[in-house]
Amino acid sequence: MARRITVAKGDGIGPEIMGATLMILAAAGAQLDIDEIEVGEKVYLAGNTSGISLNSWNSIRSNKIFLKAPITTPQGGGYKSLNVTMRKMLGLYANVRPCTSLHPFVKTKHPEMDVVIIRENEEDLYAGIEHQQTDEVVQCLKLISRPGCEKIVRYAFEYARQYKRRKVSCFTKDNIMKQTDGLFHQVFKEVATEYPDIENEHWIVDIGAARLADTPEVFDVIVMPNLYGDILSDVAAQITGSVGLAGSANIGEGCAMFEAIHGSAPLIAGQNLANPSGLLQGAIMMLNHIGQADIAQKVQNAWLKTIEEGIHTADIYKEGVSKQKVGTREFAQA
Amino acid sequence: MARRITVAKGDGIGPEIMGATLMILAAAGAQLDIDEIEVGEKVYLAGNTSGISLNSWNSIRSNKIFLKAPITTPQGGGYKSLNVTMRKMLGLYANVRPCTSLHPFVKTKHPEMDVVIIRENEEDLYAGIEHQQTDEVVQCLKLISRPGCEKIVRYAFEYARQYKRRKVSCFTKDNIMKQTDGLFHQVFKEVATEYPDIENEHWIVDIGAARLADTPEVFDVIVMPNLYGDILSDVAAQITGSVGLAGSANIGEGCAMFEAIHGSAPLIAGQNLANPSGLLQGAIMMLNHIGQADIAQKVQNAWLKTIEEGIHTADIYKEGVSKQKVGTREFAQA
Numbered sequence A, B: 001m002a003r004r005i006t007v008a009k010g011d012g013i014g015p016e017i018m019g020a021t022l023m024i025l026a027a028a029g030a031q032l033d034i035d036e037i038e039v040g041e042k043v044y045l046a047g048n049t050s051g052i053s054l055n056s057w058n059s060i061r062s063n064k065i066f067l068k069a070p071i072t073t074p075q076g077g078g079y080k081s082l083n084v085t086m087r088k089m090l091g092l093y094a095n096v097r098p099c100t101s102l103h104p105f106v107k108t109k110h111p112e113m114d115v116v117i118i119r120e121n122e123e124d125l126y127a128g129i130e131h132q133q134t135d136e137v138v139q140c141l142k143l144i145s146r147p148g149c150e151k152i153v154r155y156a157f158e159y160a161r162q163y164k165r166r167k168v169s170c171f172t173k174d175n176i177m178k179q180t181d182g183l184f185h186q187v188f189k190e191v192a193t194e195y196p197d198i199e200n201e202h203w204i205v206d207i208g209a210a211r212l213a214d215t216p217e218v219f220d221v222i223v224m225p226n227l228y229g230d231i232l233s234d235v236a237a238q239i240t241g242s243v244g245l246a247g248s249a250n251i252g253e254g255c256a257m258f259e260a261i262h263g264s265a266p267l268i269a270g271q272n273l274a275n276p277s278g279l280l281q282g283a284i285m286m287l288n289h290i291g292q293a294d295i296a297q298k299v300q301n302a303w304l305k306t307i308e309e310g311i312h313t314a315d316i317y318k319e320g321v322s323k324q325k326v327g328t329r330e331f332a333q334a
């Protein structure tokens, strides 16, 4: 039976890569019933500063599965990031970002890399509590809660167990933030004892990040607070070859949202240049999540085969590695 | 005339690398009068939870130049990071961290890299304002002030002008932290207009970090708030070949402190294994700062020659690139 899902085509390159992704899913026989909504720039500019209408919320809330293309938040004004609002309103506490090299098919300096970053997705400096203290001083609150830490750390260990991963690493700066990052680290140590089958370790985020950028093959699953996860998942995705290759799952108790990790790249929009791989990876994670694992595997194989045949969009095209430079549409057809 | 400076040998590998550094400085004819103080672990464990005595403060305050080896802060208890305390008490607002590849002499995946990270050094989450809000919720305050931003951004542009650098990039997350990081970015834009001879650009820190880790050669000088600077200077130093190669200058209105960017590495302490290069680079920055630029150049040349001859400590030793694996002492003699 077809699964009803909500889909948003987004802004910038969003419509092109969503078109490509949906075409591939249909060709692979995914059983989906699509409810399309409009979120992002057009909604903002029509005067709704949240970027999303009540009807759209209702669609996501009732379907519980949301495939979302990148959106643009207009500059200035009182616009809030819709991505962040959605994560919070839907309780999407875990942001899962696999970063795996496709060596030798995609050029990378880190051929052995296979890391999954599991980022806390609701707390930290993303709580959105900022204010002007005096004329010249502003402040932002970093919030960390014990239930928040427990949910994300446990999710990371469960993920490791489910996907047969060996080790979970934790990154914090608890030598400086002894209470906030200290709590995250403390909970990590506590929860780790419940998973004796999985290795665990902790790194101070500065040197952990350095190691990740230099020798990513020493890591497996890494769990961290929101902001570090934001920065280091972009680093990790980029050094596999391109941020354009990575998808992400935002997982909550009831709901889940799937997307590419990159943005809406307005500069190359509408030119058939964008790489649909990030969103497609998000869609593959979605298929696994809704129990269509066989279709997910089929799409993943077709995608790998296309990449392996050297059929590459411009962002990952490299002389000597790639064979054919193609546009968004041609890549999807391949 | 000899310049009086304060020196602390620190903990872990500190005494070895400081011994090596001072030996090299003396051999090169640096005119220094050394006032040695004790800071760090021993002071902490003797019951002084600040890790530094009043006499030591007085020495630093009167000499105004401080060369410091890495120190260890004991785990747990109410110990505060002495590094952070010193930066704050001495008003050391700029942390300057040059990260340059020594290709082909030191193995690196980024042969063209030549980046200077200028990190704000007193504000941000390092303000040390943390507390328990409820049983299960803790918070930390991120503080950003206009004068703080102005000082560091202006320092970055002045540095670029003095060292004939082409471009200053600014990294913030102002799409989320519109007030705090927004202020940093805003001040960057304002100050940049006073330096029409120097290019300027802004990156959101996530994708900026990704680019830095992947293609560092596109950057020149990068200025950023404290915590991003902490993480990304370790990343940048590491991908030049080793965090063990980078030194740092902490610059204030009256005072300046020079150090390696790495820590005290207690695990390899006392084994003649440590690479003194980071602290030596700090010392070279110090010589430049106190007007002994000719000696600084001489030390830098001798150091480069040693590295170029393939005489390497274990951390940067690589089959095929290095010629001779040496200890801390032998490296210094060479």
Ligand SMILES: CC(C)[C@H](C(=O)O)[C@@H](O)C(=O)O
Pocket: A081, A083, A084, A230, A261, B175, B176, B206
């Ligand atoms: C667009 C932005 C709000 C978002 C974030 O900061 O989380 C993005 O960078 C991401 O990583 O998904």
Ligand SMILES: CC(C)[C@H](C(=O)O)[C@@H](O)C(=O)O
Pocket: A175, A176, A206, B081, B083, B084, B230, B261
């Ligand atoms: C030791 C620690 C307090 C320090 C910091 O976080 O600033 C270190 O990581 C550094 O970068 O100098």
